[in-house]
Amino acid sequence: xxxxxxxxTPKRLLIAFACLxxxxxxxxxxxxxxxxxxxxxxxxxxxxxxxxxxLFGLFPIFMVWxxxxxxxxxxxxxxxxxxxxxxxxxxxxxxxxxxxPVEHLDxxxxxxxxxxxxxxxxxxxxxxx
Numbered sequence: 220x221x222x223x224x225x226x227x228t229p230k231r232l233l234i235a236f237a238c239l240x241x242x243x244x245x246x247x248x249x250x251x252x253x254x255x256x257x258x259x260x261x262x263x264x265x266x267x268x269x270x271x272x273x274l275f276g277l278f279p280i281f282m283v284w285x286x287x288x289x290x291x292x293x294x295x296x297x298x299x300x301x302x303x304x305x306x307x308x309x310x311x312x313x314x315x316x317x318x319x320p321v322e323h324l325d326x327x328x329x330x331x332x333x334x335x336x337x338x339x340x341x342x343x344x345x346x347x348x
Contacts, residue, residue, distance in 0.1 A: 238279045245276025317344065 249272035256265035317340075 234283060238283060241279045242276040245272045248272045249276075 252268040
């Protein structure tokens, strides 16, 4: 009896009811599209909808199955994983190489370029810390 109580929770019943409603509604829409296809003004587009609506109705059931499968897989992976005893020591970082000083030139373009290079050198020095 305990197992049945775990299976029939209100949340699961609501999900099952929503899946059933979606299936019935989509099958009804497929039947309606079949009626439209058989009428004088019916087109092959209606026939395409006849084939699509049942798939739309089955999709919520597929998603419930998929979510349950992923939850089971995650639970199995969590049980299989062993706790890590000690974290390894961090690897020592390599000291950053300081860039060579930039020459100061008189030309405006070169001064702008030199300022840009100084900015890049500063950024590189900050990243190396």
